[in-house]
Amino acid sequence: MTIQDTELLLQFRVPETKERAFTAIIKKYQEKLYWHIRRMVVEHEDANDVLQNVFIRVWNGLENFREDSQLYTWLYRIATNECLSYLEQQKRKSALSFDEMESGLSNKIVADKHFDPNKLEWKLQLAIQQLPEKQRVVFTLRYYDEMPYEEMSRVLDTSEGALKASYHHAVKKIEDYILNH
Amino acid sequence: MNVNNDISEELRSLSALVATISRETPYQAPEGYFLQFPTAVLARVQPSPIKTASEVPRVVGELGKPLTFNVPEDYFEGFAQQVLNRIKSGTGSSTGAGNPSWRTSPSGALGDEEERLPTILIKAGKITPYTVPEGYFDGLSPILAVVKDKNPYLVPAGYFDGLAAGIAGKTAEQQEHAHRQARVISFGRRIKYAAAAVVAGLIVTVGWLRWHTTTPSAPRQLAAVVPSASPAEIIKNLSKVSDADLQSFLVDQDTTLAQPVGNMGNVGTMATVDMDDSNLKALLGDVSDGELKQYMDEHGGASDIATN
Numbered sequence: 001m002t003i004q005d006t007e008l009l010l011q012f013r014v015p016e017t018k019e020r021a022f023t024a025i026i027k028k029y030q031e032k033l034y035w036h037i038r039r040m041v042v043e044h045e046d047a048n049d050v051l052q053n054v055f056i057r058v059w060n061g062l063e064n065f066r067e068d069s070q071l072y073t074w075l076y077r078i079a080t081n082e083c084l085s086y087l088e089q090q091k092r093k094s095a096l097s098f099d100e101m102e103s104g105l106s107n108k109i110v111a112d113k114h115f116d117p118n119k120l121e122w123k124l125q126l127a128i129q130q131l132p133e134k135q136r137v138v139f140t141l142r143y144y145d146e147m148p149y150e151e152m153s154r155v156l157d158t159s160e161g162a163l164k165a166s167y168h169h170a171v172k173k174i175e176d177y178i179l180n181h
Numbered sequence: 182m183n184v185n186n187d188i189s190e191e192l193r194s195l196s197a198l199v200a201t202i203s204r205e206t207p208y209q210a211p212e213g214y215f216l217q218f219p220t221a222v223l224a225r226v227q228p229s230p231i232k233t234a235s236e237v238p239r240v241v242g243e244l245g246k247p248l249t250f251n252v253p254e255d256y257f258e259g260f261a262q263q264v265l266n267r268i269k270s271g272t273g274s275s276t277g278a279g280n281p282s283w284r285t286s287p288s289g290a291l292g293d294e295e296e297r298l299p300t301i302l303i304k305a306g307k308i309t310p311y312t313v314p315e316g317y318f319d320g321l322s323p324i325l326a327v328v329k330d331k332n333p334y335l336v337p338a339g340y341f342d343g344l345a346a347g348i349a350g351k352t353a354e355q356q357e358h359a360h361r362q363a364r365v366i367s368f369g370r371r372i373k374y375a376a377a378a379v380v381a382g383l384i385v386t387v388g389w390l391r392w393h394t395t396t397p398s399a400p401r402q403l404a405a406v407v408p409s410a411s412p413a414e415i416i417k418n419l420s421k422v423s424d425a426d427l428q429s430f431l432v433d434q435d436t437t438l439a440q441p442v443g444n445m446g447n448v449g450t451m452a453t454v455d456m457d458d459s460n461l462k463a464l465l466g467d468v469s470d471g472e473l474k475q476y477m478d479e480h481g482g483a484s485d486i487a488t489n
Contacts, residue, residue, distance in 0.1 A: 019223060019227075022223070022226075023219045023223065026218065026219040026222055027219055030215055030218050030219070031215055034210065034215070035206055035208075038206070038208050038210070039206060039208075042208075044208070044210060044211065044214075048214075051218070052221065052222055052225060055222045055226075056222065056225055056226055059222075059226040060226075112207075112208065114207060114208075114209060115207075116207075119207070120201075120202045120203070121202060121203050121205060121206075121207045122207050124199075124202050125206075125207060125208075142188065143188075143192070143204065144204060144206065146188050168195055171192065171195040171196050171199055172195065172196065174196070174199055175195075175196040175198050175199050178198060178199070178202075179198070
């Protein structure tokens, strides 16, 4: 039986049960967050680094977490920000432009040992990497995580209208990419 | 689930092609990754196992870096208390480790020391306990010792006596000046004034140059001479005017050349009135022959003048 987030938060605030509650939170959300991050950074090692950073932030900030938003929303918010920061950091480190960074991520996809250019799901991954970063986040949250616009609006701090428009643009671009490649 | 259906419907409406693609992410995570992950994160967030200072040598040794120096056993455990004891006893560095108070606490209890610590620090003050030999700084540089209090600059005699009054006077003057509030002409208005002055200056200059630089023509000379000059002056000035200029003047005037009245030696006026005999008779009708004769006798040579 899955423990409710509110119960986990209560346990986290008690020193004796803090670590146990934290472990439960990790187990509950690690896979969802991992795949969200992995779709953004592509490589497992990068995704692992980002995911660990996310949960370290959670450990440090969970005591001050205000329960006016859901824990799930808060975790996605941290994960998304951490992803974007990581990509920005990588860009600065390698002194690559945005386009070069995109092609770098595409190269990583192609280099994956399971990559199959004939399969649509791999083409889709390549198409996603052509999108601007924010649009990529919107598309993956909607398409893979099936997140309602209302929820996404809280995660990305953006209006629902803007998110809908962004998603529609993203789908059209992806369709164009798949048809032309 | 309604949300899923909504998302699928939305996607189909946007792109039938994308809607057909499997939503499974093709990436794979290493086997057992998610099982190990919570432990890995906990290892990172848990505090360091080092709890006390006495554990430091052991831990560092475990890291594989051999310790060059050794400290007596339990040295760090009693270190803080030893320092506090020394502060409380007020002993300086001169006493050194040989002072019994360094090793033993006079009062014993740590609580007493904490209570008395501020008093000790107050007593200690900010006086540096170190001393230097007498006259050390004087001998360090004799020149500097001599000149250090001498100011090489001079002020006029009595300068400081009148300084306060002078400043007060200037302040009052400035205040008065501020009250007067002189008219401020903006830069824009000054430009206008300057432009007007330049235009006026140009007009005057052009007028002056035109008047004074052109050669006066005969008519102008005559006009200038005739009205106000005496007959002698007229004759004198006329002699300077060339015949051509005189002719030009007469042509310009476009008048009928009248007979001069009288000879040029006794010219009363330069009459240019067109007169015929009938007009003369009408004018001189009231004048008797005797008066005319007398006039002719007085102005001799006028035989051609008609009489009544």
